């Protein structure tokens with residue numbers, strides 16, 4: 027299926043590794059020019075150069091700490107300059123600390139919200155004029171925890187719920203301005219995050235790597251973990267002309283992990 031994305035421009039926050047880098051890989055494969063944002067300039071430069079060489083597109087790294095409002099504004103300006111205009115924004119930067127509620131600090135709460143929630147709000151606002159001019163799309167990478175509260179995920183779950191609400195509200199603005207705004211709620215994907223969870227499980231139980239995977243899959247009640255590329259494939263469709271009627275949606279990509287309607 028020709029998605030019609032070739033030559034279009036996307037900004038991906040958190041694009042140096044994990045889901046963001048995998049999404050960048052798929053969009054580059056579809057011929058999109060990209061700006062990738064994260065803090066670590068060396069990792070960003072490596073990802074950008076690899077994708078540019080593999081797919082023959084322009085990939086510009088913009089290094090910024092997106093938890094700070096002024097840095098988001100500067101990064102957005104740099105992205106518009108580099109791309110000449112933006113068709114797509116994917117908000118994938120995010121890190122929220124898990125743990126016992128009474129052990130989490132004010133700083134943990136603030137950094138979780140500053141990065142994942144406020145960077146998405148601020149980047150959407152900063153790039154909106156360009157997205158409106160191009161009749162573009164935003165996709166927020168959220169997480170199933172927004173609809174599945176858990177005692178050890180009070181920060182991440184509430185950030186995700188806030189981001190889902192924001193997605194829906196901004197989609198209504200988008201109906202006036204011609205910008206589609208949607209979300210993806212990933213389940214458990216093979217990223218560093220999963221590797222960390224499996225390592226913790228092994229340390230707690232002394233089990234093997236295979237047993238840790240089997241235990242987690244059994245807990246989740248699913249057959250396998252997701253491959254990061256699968257998030258990119260879904261997003262490529264969501265931002266394409268084939269999904270022009272998709273607005274204000276939050277799509278779960280979790281192999282069936284979240285029960286509930």
Ligand SMILES: NC(=O)c1ccc[n+]([C@@H]2O[C@H](COP(=O)([O-])OP(=O)(O)OC[C@H]3O[C@@H](n4cnc5c(N)ncnc54)[C@H](OP(=O)(O)O)[C@@H]3O)[C@@H](O)[C@H]2O)c1
Nearest residue numbers: 040041042043044045064065066091092119120169215217
């Ligand atoms: N992986 C999963 O299975 C999964 C499941 C559900 C939801 N999610 C959500 O999906 C999003 C991406 O997750 P991931 O697993 O891909 O995370 P990850 O592998 O930890 O990557 C996070 C990305 O964000 C960047 N980043 C972190 N702090 C930043 C900051 N202050 N300013 C700018 N960039 C920053 C990182 O680069 P630097 O560190 O260099 O800045 C990196 O590029 C998160 O919001 C996460 O909650 C992931």
